[in-house]
Amino acid sequence: MSKDSVNDLVKKVKKKKRVTTCENESEQEKGEEEGREEQKQNVAPNTGNEHNERNEHNEHNEHNERKEKFYSKLKFDDLDICDSLKKGLRDLNFTTLTEIQAKCIPHFLNGKDILGAAKTGSGKTLAFLVPSINILYNIKFLPKNGTGVLVISPTRELCIQIYNVCKDLCKYIPQTNGLIIGGMSKNEEKKKFMYGINVLIATPGRLVDHMQNTKEFIYQNLICLIIDEADRLLQIGFEEELNIILKKIPQKRQTALFSATQTTKIENLIRLSLKKPIFIEVTTNIATVERLKQGYALVDQDKRFLLLFTFLKKNMNKKIMVFFNNCNSVQFYNDLF
């Protein structure tokens, strides 16, 4: 898009009532004023030792409180899992289970299906990797048996993140692991399937492609299915792929499904994929700094660009971090500013 057309768009949007995180400008200004006041209090210059100590004391308490909310009382060493996994966890400096891990892992090890409602950053990844990998280890699942654990996640980035944890965790165990995501060479992936990927982390589109076209992909022995971020999977439009996958994989298996929100579509997916699941909820939002003020704007797709562009232009002098859901958007906005 040329600079002129962008300027035209900006002019247009300026004429319209501006959508902001607050309902109107004066409210926003009031909010900003309060925010500045709060910021002043939080970062007030040191005026003496007493003030310093009080701040340090508060920060210390807050840190401890957050730690208590994040961690459970259970240690990985107390779990009924193999020593090789325990050693891998120790190498990664994981000693105490987070709340979601303490609630999920024992049930999954006992053969139950899991329906997890947990916010991002709660430690879901280990909550499903530790028990499912342990199951494969116990039954001595071999590369020639194909895929025993399948983790489906909505984006390439999330899959890579899970795969990296899985690789480190499996350092001392013989089971193989692999990543299958869109954008990679299918031939290379075929070679990996020929050897056998015991723990497979995949995006749904590429996974269905291999299920339909790669005879080397053995998924008939699948034991555990993990559906990560189910709400996002459906939001992106992977319903059809999920239905195909669920029809093809064995019905006799264990499943864990994680979703931050519940919708009718997710209820259908739950009915299709889980059997008498244990419902696990972790409500503490440990991902966000407690003092952070938050707001949001619901914007139609076609107005999103205009809103973001004007907002960023208006706040050029501030430090802002913007997250996008794909690489192309990041590139586009980076080129624009």
Ligand SMILES: Nc1ncnc2c1ncn2[C@@H]1O[C@H](COP(=O)(O)OP(=O)(O)OP(=O)(O)O)[C@@H](O)[C@H]1O
């Ligand atoms: N038991 C633990 N002890 C210490 N740190 C942990 C533990 N479990 C997870 N973490 C750390 O917490 C962070 C969040 O974990 P993880 O990525 O599994 O969360 P998540 O709920 O899957 O979030 P996301 O959806 O963003 O991936 C990671 O940096 C991870 O290394």
